[in-house]
Amino acid sequence: MAENKKTRIAFIGSECYPFIKTGGLGDVMYALPRALTREGCEVRVILPYYRCIPDKFKNQTLYRGSFMMDLSRDGRTFYVGIMEMVMDGVIYDFIDNREFFDWGNPYTGLWEDIPKYCFFSKASLAVLNYLEWIPEIVHCHDWQAALVPVYLRTHFADTPVGRACSVLTIHNLRFQGICSIDHLKHWTGLPDGLFDYPLFKVSESDANMFKAGLAFADRITTVSSTYAQEIQTPAYGEWLDAHLRYHSYRLSGIVNGIDTDLWNPETDTLLAEPYSAETFLEKKIANKRALQQKLNLEPDDHKMVLGLISRLTDQKGLDLVNAIFPQLLDGNTQVVILGTGDPRYEASFRQFEADNKGVVCSYISYNETLAHLIYAGADALLVPSLFEPCGLTQLIAMRYGTVPIVRETGGLKDTVQPYRAEENSGNGFTFTEYRADGLLDAINDAKTLYFTDRWHWDEMVRRNMQKDVSWSKSALQYLDLYRGALAQARAEAEERAKEAARKAAEAAEAAREAAERAAMTADHANRSV
């Protein structure tokens, strides 16, 4: 793979495990750069130097330099510091600026986050120039980095980094960075002309950062093929479906993987007992016991434990869970919920726990350690999402031999094949319509198999634990995509060079003809004298 060795890729995004993570974006920003590094690429990850990054990581960073950068229309300049560390062959450059990154966890509210990520996007490109590390590809993630492709082709077009191709990945189209045109004009410092349709503008008064990024990026990707199709429809397009249909020739879906070293039940030190596809029959149970004990659930090997690990937002299908909760509890089932988010879900899940002590645990918090034990100790994991660009919890669950129960949408549809009794095939239980009775049927099917046909259940567990949910295939797909973008950019540059040469030749020819004509006229004039 000699060609890969030369490929330099800058990842630009707002979160990255283990420094800062609120959801799957953090996992991808950690795992994909590592997978690309294994393929021989040189990868740098650019992140904000948030105050909330734990000190144990901050203490490992080194100061690499700083400069002042203009940004807003009032002519102010802003400090850009670069703090750097290297972990497993990946270089992490954190952008330091206390005015923007001293608040939030890491997000604050859209009003403050918009200036924060305008600054971050512009500073990321300025940092690459400053470091004189010029990537072939800048791979930007979600709305927070969506201005990178815009700045790349405007402010930085004639600088070294301007030679790079940009890829913009949609992890979640729900969040777009929408605000008043005036607010964004002020903070981006970009020229007025860009704020007309069809770039930033979404209404007479509002502008949309994601929309502009999608228009400028050389390639648009999202995290599953199904979601790539879905977002081109009004039902899932979050008002950008027409824009995405217009740009669809540059849009494709590449399904996420998980880091199978980080998520490995054979070596996971956070488990009560590690296990593998060969040993889960004897050993997985120790994790169920530990989970029941830790969460004050009745100790009982024979109960079926249903887990749910999620941001608590309406995206995750929690209204369906609320609607069927009473029917879930049949004397043989326990439920464990780990999540934090929307207060109305936090309250309803707390209430379920209060009404069903020893049977339900609602752990309203963000807790990586407990997440590992739930993936290992539960029998099945619920992911009944309203929409799901990819979803990682079902992938981790499969790797840990915990059977996913999912709605067939986005990446859930692409990664979980429904169980087929007659063929003894599939990875989990699925339903299609966003309806509570669909979820209940799927859970009841899972219970029936679990309680009446454990042999086939265990076959599915083994199948899932052996399924390839790693990044290896998808990392190669990204490499192909990068190469395609670079080849196109090269072809276009050659075309432009040919065109320029043709025009220069034409101009030279015209000049020669003019000179000839002038000479003839002079000759004629001389002869007539």
Ligand code: ADP
């Ligand atoms: P999303 O990015 O939409 O939140 P994903 O399924 O892609 O959904 O990724 C969620 C990631 O966040 C997974 O790694 C999951 O384990 C983790 N996670 C979600 N909620 C919690 C929580 N409360 N505590 C620990 N980890 C969580």
Ligand code: GLC
């Ligand atoms: C988003 C999506 C999730 C996806 C994750 C990583 O947060 O909601 O489905 O897995 O990003 O791509």
